Amino acid sequence: MLNKKFLGAAALVLGLLPLAHAAGQYPDRPIRMVIPFAAGGPADMVGREFAILFGEALGQPVVVVNAGGGHGVPALNQVLGAPADGYTLLMPASGNMTVPSKVMQDKNVLELLAPISLLTQSPHVLVVSAKLPVHTTQELVDYARAHPGKVNFGSAGVGGVAHLGMELFKSQAKVDVVHVPYRGTSQVITDLASGQVQALFSSMPSLKPMIDKGAVTALAMTAPSSGSDTSKLPVLSDTLPGVEYTTWYGLFAKAGTPPEVLEKLNRAVVQTLKNPALNEKFDSQGVEFVSSTPQQLADLVRKDTQKWTQLIEEAGIVID
Structure with missing residues (x-):
């Protein structure tokens, strides 16, 4: 007669198999990458070129969705309104993540989103x-x-x-x-x-x-x-000491996305940013493609948030 504890453990393992299998098959359909800017701007230009090669690295098309305005909140809401499964990603500019607005001042974006990798700095x-x-x-x-x-x-x-x-x-x-x-x-x-x-x-x-x-x-x-x-x-x-900064683009998923999916996305970003064609296309334009670990991107978000928050307070800027 089989041990009841053994049966219970076996049932637990079998119950986890479909989830593990699903994660292992990711991605098995196209991925949406939401950009918080209108078509034709710098984020859109970089994002569309990146999306083509990123999709090749993942083995699935990456579809760019433009959702401009509102300090990036409409784009953020599209990601937050989707399942945390890695099929809806956000490619914000640094300002979307680090400049506090009235809408976002009581929210921590790093609690809402899971960092994947830095994409560019320039x-x-x-x-x-x-x-x-x-x-x-x-x-x-x-x-x-x-x-x-x-x-x-x-x-x-x-x-x-x-x-x-x-x-x-x-x-x-x-x-x-x-x-x-x-x-x-x-x-x-x-x-x-x-x-x-x-x-x-x-x-x-x-x-x-x-x-x-x-x-x-x-x-x-x-x-x-x-x-x-x-x-x-x-x-x-x-000419003007103190006027120095860079802007960056990063890639994020909804918080709660499975770690193995985030890891696969990070590996695909690293592979994509090594592509000579991507770097050659934007080299003359001063765009430096730089990948990172999720933790490095999170640290950058915190650092820039502190810098811009101080400037906003000193200048008395009100961001709706």
Whole structure:
């Protein structure tokens, strides 16, 4: 006669087999990757190129879903509203994860989301409309001082890293400039080229076409870069000490996603970011692809959150 304890243990093991088998088969259908920005902006450009190769590494298509606006909350809600199974991922920019808003101020994103890996780190580039008679950071500072309240900085929204970059610039240069928030970077660049706004901090991928056309002028970058184009630009802190930061993109899943799924996703990211084609495509644009462990990404979120929260409090910025 079989031992009852043995039967109970066997039943428990057998009960776990379907779950283990399901995890081992992940992914067995397409994956959605939600980007908290409109199509055409820097996050979208990087995300779509990454998604193609990431899907190849996983063996399933990765479908990009754009959900812009709302400081990234609509995109976050899409992920939180889906099962914690690794089939709906979030690819936010650093500002979405580290800049507190009224909606998110009582929430810890690291309790809502499971970090997978860092994807990129890059400086922002300070550009001005070619219609503005300035060609260096110092000339922009002098122009802004001579025309108080007449220089408009565009950004993809209140509280984004581009907006906070402007606040750093404004504080260190001691100038009176105006922030004009948009719902996405692509429209800002269009208005920058036409002269409706005069300046912008943004990533090189979205700026390069207009820079190459001569519609906008690149003045400086917010941190050193090894990119073949950005490395030619001066570093902003050489003129304005303290104005230095990078922006990044990362990949997250819903909290509660099985550890073995997160591990498989992390391995696929590492494999994808080693692809020479991806690095060659964005090298000239100053985008550095960098993978990380989940813990390293979590630590980066905490560090940047502390930095931007302090700036927001000092500047008295209200982020809805």
